[in-house]
Amino acid sequence: MRAMVYRGPYRIRVEEKDRPAIEHPNDAIVRVTRAAICGSDLHLYHGMMPDTRVGHTFGHEFVGVVDEIGPSVQNLSVGDRVMVPFNIYCGSCYFCARGLYSNCHNVNPNATAVGGIYGYSHTCGGYDGGQAEYVRVPFADIGPSPIPAWMDDDDAVLLTDALATGYFGAQLGDIAEGDTVVVFGAGPVGLFAAKSAWLMGAGRVIVIDHLEYRLEKAREFAQAETRNFAEYDDIVVEMKKTTDHLGADVAIDAVGAEADGNLLQHVTAAKLKLQGGSPIALNWAIDSVRKGGTVSVMGAYGPMFSAVKFGDALNKGLTLRMNQCPVKRQWPRLFEHVRNGYLKPSDLVTHRIPLEHIADGYHIFSAKLDGCIKPLIVPAA
Amino acid sequence: MPYTAQKPPAKESSEQLRARIPGWGADLDPADRPSVPKEQFDPNLSGAHWDFPERQPEERPRERSIEHEFLTPVFGTSCPTHGVSGAIRRFSYAKYSEGRAAHWLLLLAADRVDALGSTLRSFATLRPDNPITQTGIRTEFTHHGLQSRRGQKRVDLVHQPLDVIVVAGPWVAAGLGAYAAYRKLSRAGRRRR
Incomplete structure (x- = not known):
């Protein structure tokens, strides 16, 4: 064959x-x-x-x-x-x-x-x-x-x-009616997660990526607001500003191991293989979500360690939820x-x-x- | 505002969202969400008609994590270990648990040894490795390689040149090495004559 x-x-x-x-x-x-x-x-x-x-x-x-x-x-x-x-x-x-x-x-x-x-x-x-x-x-x-x-x-x-994983990712967010949900990554899983967030009663869905054609798809397919992180000096600050400085209720990492946006993280993980994955989207999710909020991780990471900001997750009292679907x-x-x-x-x-x-x-x-x-x-x- | 008790007002009401988004709120009730709660004990749900699966025959010794008590009853049989890369892999599995960085770094090293050895062996076959066809690089010309990047705010453009080094580097180095070896041999041959 x-x-x-x-x-x-x-x-x-x-x-x-x-x-x-x-x-x-x-x-x-x-x-x-x-x-x-x-x-x-x-x-x-x-x-x-x-x-x-x-x-x-x-x-x-x-x-x-x-x-x-x-x-x-x-x-x-x-x-x-x-x-x-x-x-x-x-x-x-x-x-x-x-x-x-x-x-x-x-x-x-x-x-x-x-x-x-x-x-x-x-x-x-x-x-x-x-x-x-x-x-x-x-x-x-x-x-x-x-x-x-x-x-x-x-x-x-x-x-x-892809669809099952995106849908599962939205469930792990424990979305309640009216919640603001931010999805990092406008690939298939992120787009399906954004779409699924509406099914669970989200009040606002924001999708973040750096590929304009994918953000266009997020607006059209998932009826989501979008942000191109390449247009902002610091996407975390933009997330705070757009949520009246509260932060999103739920953040979903739909990028995983080869995330872009921080050259050091990307190169050490994706090129030098010194991390299990480049946790840029995950760190942005941790920093963008409100205190007491939930981060759902759908992006795939390898079995090695990754430089994740657990201190911020701890200090903010976050719930981190994740699994393969x-x-x-x-x-x-x-x-x-x-x-x-x-x-x-x-x-x-x-x-x-x-x-x-x-x-x-x-x-x-x-x-x-x-x-x-x-x-x-x-x-x- | 997080500085006061109330949540900021919603941009759209639930009624507006229901009218605008097909299916909005269909899974509002967590009881309608299939993975809530996370664990749902029901040993009959999956349809398994065994308590423990029948064992797949182990046709050849199969490496396994030392965190397992025994070889799992079912396992993949793709690409059995072989050669130097296989020795590294078997050592890594036999010595280190999944919790040790050495386990994964050895496996990654074995992957590179495997790739190098396979490429070298391919030159002794009728189908040697071809970096042009195997990388799909021709699609840069057939699928708008330039247009997909020009005028875009793609942050990956900064490190994409590294991909060229990762992919082409070993081939260029091997080519230069072969050329140097050829020149050395031919010079030695001329001296002998």
Whole structure:
């Protein structure tokens, strides 16, 4: 089969690989019909994530058709059109039994601090991902779900991570009616978080980025106010001024490990790999939110330490909430929101790229060319 | 104003927001939010029909965190460890917990060794690594590379030249090294003749 493979920092190619096989009785093999490149894939692509091996296939956002099932699979049949959460999880461990699917303890031998994620290095379990023609899906009775007949693949693929994560991020903010919510990052997760904040009753939503085309999308798609932090000497001061010096009630970090806005932080994290991530957006969130407020962290960070301003978080009495999203928990409610027209995930898709040209897709997305917000990968194009 | 007790007045009322934003307030009640509360104990919810999953066969020794009691019942089998990078990785997993910086720094070092070794090995194949096609750099010309940057207040433009050094630097250094080695060898050959 054809599959994207990592060759080293900033280098990928498409290769012929063996079609995945059933390795466990509850495995399924899924033929991928649509995949996506996630902003967090760029951390792998840039060589930031420890134990990212040459030959690894990325891709944790994908949908497809069941091509083969293991002998213990009961809930799926060959030919089913399925969406697969980015989390790999057993459904039965201490954490899964409490709904913490992203924290499963039975799927990742390489680390206890993170669960299993498709195509996200050996630090996340060493599973090949969905930027390929076929993918092995462990625990086929637990994670995957049939795609509702009324939903198209472009919407479904964004429910496997980006939309679910943005929606989850807004929930972690504990938004109350009339709250001011500031979202750092106007990528797909940030835009979905901003949109979701309205569903939870926010009174004001402000999105911050430095890419004007993404801020335009925030105004149009998420009906949010926007600020381009590059236009301000200090975005934290602007956040204070625009909230009558109170600060936002809730701040959401939807940027993560490669945040920009402070050269020292960015270079030490993203280029020199001396931090688990560049916590610029997180520090701005801590400083922009009001005392007693809540910071929700959706941006992905690596396992190393990062220079986070915990002193300010302590002194302000903040609540810091974060996790990888337990995707499937979000789906029933999100299906309603999509069906009601409150959310249209595929509105954020800007590029559809054949698998054979995936190296181009990564560069376009990484370098923020051509107004790119969300690139989809089409294996059979 | 934070200097007095009342919250600043809202810019828009809930009624105005409900009229302007489709779905505004649909999840106002925390009971409608699927991840509230964070932990919801229900061992039957996921559909698992096992207490502990059947074990995936360990076809070859599989490295694992020393914070785990045993190899997890299911695991990825992509890219088994091999060569020098594999030795570094296995040492890191065997020696250091996830709490130690040495663990992660060794794994990052192994990643670089792996990338270098794989690139060198690729030159002995029919499909050597090609930094032009593998970086997708051609899209700078096909997808408005200049236009996407010109006139923009993008703060990443300051450090994007570093990407060129990170990507092209090793290739340029390797090229210069190969050229120097070639010249040295050819000079030595001429002297012998």
